[in-house]
Amino acid sequence: MTDDLRARVQSVLPGVRHDLEELVRIQSVSADPERLHEVERSAERTAALFAAEGVDVEIVRAYDGAPPAVIGEKRGPAGAPTVLLYAHHDVQPENDHADWDSAPWEPTERDGRLYGRGAADDKAGIMAHVGALRVFGDDLPVTVRLFIEGEEEVGSDTLVELLGKHQERLEADVIVIADSGNWDIGVPALTTSLRGLVRVDIEVRTLTHAVHSGMWGGLVPDALMTLSRVISTLHDDAGNVAIDGLHSGPAADVDYPEERLRAESGGAPGIEWIGTGSTVERLWTKPALSITGLDAPKVAGASNTLVPAAKARISLRIAPGDTTENALARLVEHLEAHVPWGATLTHEVVDTGEATQIDATGPAYDAARAAFSEAWDGTAPVDMGVGGSIPFIAEFLEAFPEASVLVTGVEDPDTRAHGANEGLHLAEFERVVLAEALLLRNLAG
Numbered sequence: 001m002t003d004d005l006r007a008r009v010q011s012v013l014p015g016v017r018h019d020l021e022e023l024v025r026i027q028s029v030s031a032d033p034e035r036l037h038e039v040e041r042s043a044e045r046t047a048a049l050f051a052a053e054g055v056d057v058e059i060v061r062a063y064d065g066a067p068p069a070v071i072g073e074k075r076g077p078a079g080a081p082t083v084l085l086y087a088h089h090d091v092q093p094e095n096d097h098a099d100w101d102s103a104p105w106e107p108t109e110r111d112g113r114l115y116g117r118g119a120a121d122d123k124a125g126i127m128a129h130v131g132a133l134r135v136f137g138d139d140l141p142v143t144v145r146l147f148i149e150g151e152e153e154v155g156s157d158t159l160v161e162l163l164g165k166h167q168e169r170l171e172a173d174v175i176v177i178a179d180s181g182n183w184d185i186g187v188p189a190l191t192t193s194l195r196g197l198v199r200v201d202i203e204v205r206t207l208t209h210a211v212h213s214g215m216w217g218g219l220v221p222d223a224l225m226t227l228s229r230v231i232s233t234l235h236d237d238a239g240n241v242a243i244d245g246l247h248s249g250p251a252a253d254v255d256y257p258e259e260r261l262r263a264e265s266g267g268a269p270g271i272e273w274i275g276t277g278s279t280v281e282r283l284w285t286k287p288a289l290s291i292t293g294l295d296a297p298k299v300a301g302a303s304n305t306l307v308p309a310a311k312a313r314i315s316l317r318i319a320p321g322d323t324t325e326n327a328l329a330r331l332v333e334h335l336e337a338h339v340p341w342g343a344t345l346t347h348e349v350v351d352t353g354e355a356t357q358i359d360a361t362g363p364a365y366d367a368a369r370a371a372f373s374e375a376w377d378g379t380a381p382v383d384m385g386v387g388g389s390i391p392f393i394a395e396f397l398e399a400f401p402e403a404s405v406l407v408t409g410v411e412d413p414d415t416r417a418h419g420a421n422e423g424l425h426l427a428e429f430e431r432v433v434l435a436e437a438l439l440l441r442n443l444a445g
């Protein structure tokens with residue numbers, strides 16, 4: 001049966017590749033008001049591709065003029081499980097064409113990769129779903145439902161509304177979210193955790209107004225120096241976040257080779273990694289804190305005055321298992337306890353997003369692990385974490401609490417989603433399509 005499916009994948013692949021290239025040529029940049037008609041076109045093209053596979057499709061939107069999502073259903077045998085397939089048909093802006101080695105809207109193959117904006121994120125996600133349906137033709141072993149949104153790259157503003165409005169047509173036993181990636185070329189992954197985020201602006205004040213630094217320096221602390229001292233208490237000497245009461249957890253036992261880290265991280269030559277614990281614990285399951293902005297006088301034009309007030313933005317990534325409520329309270333406690341010399345410290349919350357920990361157990365996960373191992377010739381999938389957040393995953397978990405959520409995807413470490421020279425690894429893509437077909441077969445039991 002697997003040999004059959006492998007052969008079927010190989011026979012549908014050229015057509016899948018052709019359709020992917022057509023989708024990439026549509027400039028569906030949801031952030032660009034000038035190209036919203038292209039987002040409409042990509043919705044129509046996506047709907048047509050699924051309709052051709054026998055899916056009963058409809059383009060829906062939360063209100064007139066809202067971004068178009070494609071929903072649909074293709075029924076399998078009576079009593080078979082229902083699987084909801086998710087992807088998005090909008091893409092990030094291509095930005096400066098000069099940064100691309102080939103035109104961003106003209107899919108181009110080089111060294112086994114297909115380059116173009118959306119060639120991976122996430123038009124290949126759409127085509128993995130189309131490919132799996134094409135493999136089965138009229139013998140689909142499960143009932144498939146679809147949700148292909150058109151506003152993921154601009155924050156999925158109407159997602160919750162759409163999920164609510166069409167709940168009955170989207171309900172499923174298993175949800176496959178094809179918008180993440182694999183661990184490496186040749187090593188599949190299921191994304192099972194995502195960190196959350198707490199962003200806070202803090203302001204430190206030491207003077208009611210600026211005064212001469214020669215006349216008063218040595219007695220009155222300036223705000224910028226005081227703020228720097230507060231910031232310096234947020235990490236210990238090893239670079240771990242030093243705020244008491246934040247949650248940390250264990251991560252999968254996978255190795256992140258030093259050479260790959262150097263290449264992917266952008267760390268300057270000679271820079272040391274901060275924190276303790278395994279590399280992936282530090283990236284996925286421990287908190288991380290960065291200063292992402294600072295308001296202070298510019299160096300050019302700095303005068304001999306004591307700065308009365310200074311401001312910084314703190315970006316705190318929180319581990320799966322923590323809550324934004326806890327993390328925010330612990331952060332504020334820490335700041336108030338560590339501000340020196342009687343300075344005033346005020347804070348303002350910019351935004352927060354909860355961390356996600358998916359329960360990666362049960363029959364759907366067994367079916368997925370078996371399918372992935374088979375598609376990757378015996379290499380089991382890694383339970384991967386993501387250091388950033390994909391807020392819409394939490395929204396699916398909330399809207400469909402009974403469903404098993406599988407986060408899969410087509411990306412690899414060199415995909416460059418959102419960047420110039422975004423590219424899809426074509427040999428891995430073939431495995432992705434096969435894995436999805438095997439998954440549907442396994443879910444049918």
Ligand SMILES: [Zn+2]
Pocket residue numbers: 088121122152179
């Ligand atoms: Zn995406």
